[in-house]
Amino acid sequence: MAKITTATKLDTPAIYDDLHRKLVTAQFNHGEKLKSEELRQIYGCSANTIREVLFRLSTAGLVAFEEQRGFRARRTSRERQHDLTQFRILLEQEGASLSMQHGDIEWEARLSAAHHKLSHIEGEVRRSGTVQHVLPLWSNAEWEFHDTLISACRSPLLRETYKMIYDQFRQQLVSRESNYGYFVDNVEEHRAILEAALARDEALCRQHIHDHLARNMIS
Amino acid sequence: MAKITTATKLDTPAIYDDLHRKLVTAQFNHGEKLKSEELRQIYGCSANTIREVLFRLSTAGLVAFEEQRGFRARRTSRERQHDLTQFRILLEQEGASLSMQHGDIEWEARLSAAHHKLSHIEGEVRRSGTVQHVLPLWSNAEWEFHDTLISACRSPLLRETYKMIYDQFRQQLVSRESNYGYFVDNVEEHRAILEAALARDEALCRQHIHDHLARNMIS
DNA sequence: TTTTGATGCAATTTCAAAATTTTGTATGCT
């Protein structure tokens, strides 16, 4: 007799993924309180499970935790955005350099493929003039491209850290009012990065990565 | 009527600190199982509190967690040691460079002071021929020096990440059989780093940081 | 009118036990 678990009931990893997604797509306001009790009712689990998930998210940098005061969606600030950008540039430049040193033809193929998908979506955005309807798709494709770029670096630590920073970066980015201008300007930059990477021109690739990321900074 | 809390009973942060200290000073074998029940009895708290602490330590990279299989002290490997070393070099080089660019006279003073304390302890080790009796002292002083070196980098993210990597690095280092040779050879290297930093010679300082850290790699 | 203190409420944190899962061992079958 197989036990049937309720369809609406989610286990811990699923709850983590759902909250993670909501946080990086700005479905919570910055600094908004994340009440255990509310979330417990939404996900149909106990307060302790929620607590565990929120702890994990707090070490992922998406949630701020204060002893005896619970959890909040992480607040943003100009300094923090600057910090995130600079740190991301450092990691992506180093990861890309290492990938160019170690990457084989297989890596080149994966990078080409990732860029192809990304540019297709970016073209779609440009044609239709709106970005909202493909935002999740675009978001995934952009991550794929950047992650593939550094995927041959042979450093799990660098890659894990980069993912953490990327998510935090994204959490702050999506809260902006107009994303459209941001998205369409990326087409050329992504291609420039791709071409420099395939040419194994480390200095040029670093330059393009810097340009691509640095303009996200609020000035 | 003031409530007196039992002296032996530790709260969550204290338990975290104690376990953290034990992990980075190799009081657990690599891969050793960390049983909730045992720890619960030692610290006199519930299994849930232990679980929470172990979760935090696992995101700090000191403890490995497997779903339904509990927690273990993190295992080491040659690849991981190499990765930790290379990543630490990257962060410390960048942090030192930024500190040299932004640091004021106050930073120079703090760095000098940290080096003075460190070299004093290192001299003590060299004279007495043994390292065990000052190991906690030395360990703190070494951390102080490296943290001060990057403390003017103006990047909280870089500094936090560096601390995580430093702790993981240390966790693996202290498990070696003979630490003595390691410690005494550091005197010159620390001074070289200090002098290059004070001279604001970024390239030289990066070179010394690389040499200092790279020789820890198992070859 | 402003500040200070007390009281009630809400949220967080801890606890002890039940439920689920894994691990180790012994027994039966090939």
Place this chain on the structure above:
DNA sequence: AGCATACAAAATTTTGAAATTGCATCAAAA
């Protein structure tokens, strides 16, 4: 004798409730 299966023991995970802590509202005094 070797392998697989089933049972028993141990450990992890979840649960629901109790206890502690923080927050806000309101009253009283300066």
